[in-house]
Amino acid sequence: MILADSQRWIFPTTAVALASTAAFLLYAWMSPNGPSGGSIPGLIFAFAGTFIIIFECLLSLRKKYPASPIGRVSWWLRAHVWLGLLSFLLILFHTGFQWGQGLAALLMWLFVLITVSGIFGVVLQTWIPSRMMELVRREALFDHIPMLVWELRMEADERIEFLTADLGMKDDLMEFVRAGGVKQYFDPDQKASAALKVQAVVEKRKATRQIDIGDAPAAALKAHYLEEVRPFLFESPSAYTRKLYATADKVAAYFSHLRTILPLEAEPVLTDVEAIVEERRQLAVQSFLHRWLHAWLYVHVPVSMAFLVLTLVHAVISLRY
């Protein structure tokens, strides 16, 4: 976590902040016209703040080369957080707590946006991981989620077909067998004999119900599955199904209902599909939390880069005049 083990940054940063505050107060008190950005002390604060801002922006570069020997990324991250806060204070001292106008005002607004988004990000990155541990028991790599969802859908189709025979789903490029044995992927490049073997299993499963629960229960299960379960097993499930399976209790309640209307022979399949839906629900929770965990970066990083460019323009133009 970002804030863990931050003592080595808190104390020096606080000390520098206090010293800067004392220097600013002394300078403001001695300055007949009040503090201003163009005065010598104001420029010193500006240079210090800008130096830190440039250092802050180097974090992206450091992350791009994780194996570089210039300090651990965690060290850089903590420095980024604490020095970032210090730089905001220094820039406030530079401006003399004036907002300015034109480019100066724009820079202040951008700096506020960057700082607030950064603080928001630190809070999220402190809180969300622990929350995710509580809510998501089977956390996956975020990039895997679309593939996992596809796999869950395929697996659920296959298991339901044990009770209903062919569901008539033709949208997938690959077939695999899960309920009939160890998972095997088969694509056209694989050996034809293995593919043919699996093909036979698939055709048999689709041809007839492998677990006979009767026509009416099978039709009812098929209807429930196609209308309420399967739509949830997509990357972007419908709002209706998201609401239907919003919590673990709701998932359990839904499948409890199915158990009451289906014969006992369907129990193993229902239990497995319930586990699949629950896993999908947890992946949805993980996606939601993951987006919150990183969404602030879409503001923080691009705005920081734009801010850096405009800061350099501001510095050059201000010194020129």
Next chain:
Amino acid sequence: MSKEDKPLDYERRIQDTKSVAQRVDLDYLNKPNRFRDLRRKLTWLAPLAAAAGIVPFLAGIGGGEKIFSNGLISRSHAIFEHKCSSCHTGLFTSVKDAACKSCHDGPPHPAKSVDTAKLNFEPGCAQCHLEHQGRTVLAEVADGNCTGCHSNLTASATGVKISGASISSFREGKHPEFPAVKLTDSRPLKLNHAIHMPAEPKTIRNIKLPMKCGDCHVTDLNSPASDLIPVTFEQNCRECHKRELEFDVHQVLGAISAPAPHTKDPLTIHAHIVETYQRALTANPFLPQRPLGRDFTPAASPAAWLERIVRDSESFLFDRKCKYCHEYEGQKDGFPVIAKVAPIRGHFQPAKPEPAAWLLRGEFSHRAHRAVDCASCHSGAKSSSKTADVLIPKMADCLICHGASGTHLDNCSQCHLYHNKARESDKDRRPVEQLLGRLFPEAH
């Protein structure tokens, strides 16, 4: 049941480590991730957009360089708003005094000739006059610019005459009392505010009292500060005090009686009196037969009568009437010499024709205070019965509004100047085309 007819075995879902590991697509990092890609693109696009967006402003298109201005400039310089180089003449340096002095003279400190101290350090124009602070008035500088030196004057200048002057703000104990308060008015004229402004209303010589301040103290509408026009006999006193010029002590003139001229030249008065009686004598040759006062003895001759009545009239005029207001400073050629009054304005200086200002170092505008009742500041005016009373307000009278208001009313520059305006000269005046050309080159 044949092998083909046997149903497929249903394998239960197992979520062990192996099955989970089998799900991992090891090639996932090489696959596109729209969120990661979007962030990467934004990280490049945002600074590029910022750089591209700032270019027109850097090029000054449409007065675009204004966005680099640190703030609005003062009202008087607003015409330079779009022409930064009018003042910012050098690169990577602050505004130089020469840029200011191309239009303004900026004569040196001290502001008043009464002070002759020399500053140890002459501050630059921009040190006190801060631009880009909004539509301010540049002359209204922050107090710190003044008190930085005036709180310890002897350390900041040489030849300081004022002893113990340590001024840190316009507050009791931090600013000296106005010197005028300790002065007395030695003007040789008997002025009496109390008589003219009695507490109880009364009528004297058909004049209703109390008078109002403005009856005598009239503001000069042509003066920017609405200075008061000096009080004169002709303008302000004659209406009520014309009897003080009457000399016909024996009441022989009747309808042709004319008051003596209001002049400090006794010979002119004498000539007027003689001429008046001669005309009366011409009109009525029997006048010498009439008694003069209680003397019933007829005059020996018209000349003797004339000489007697002129003497009595002048004695009456000079000894009683003129003295009603004026003081004498001896005799000359048999006539009293009336002490010079000088214009009734400021501090009377016997040896100088022009009075000195009551406020030696401060400025005051009656116009700025026109909403305030005179007595609010000149609190002692109604009870003053002596010329010596100086009715200039004390510092305490000003402190009611100034000093602790927390507004610009407390500023040193509200009452004091920095530059010696008496030494200010016009800078080279330029034709308007040249000035406009400097500001707006397209005007040519």
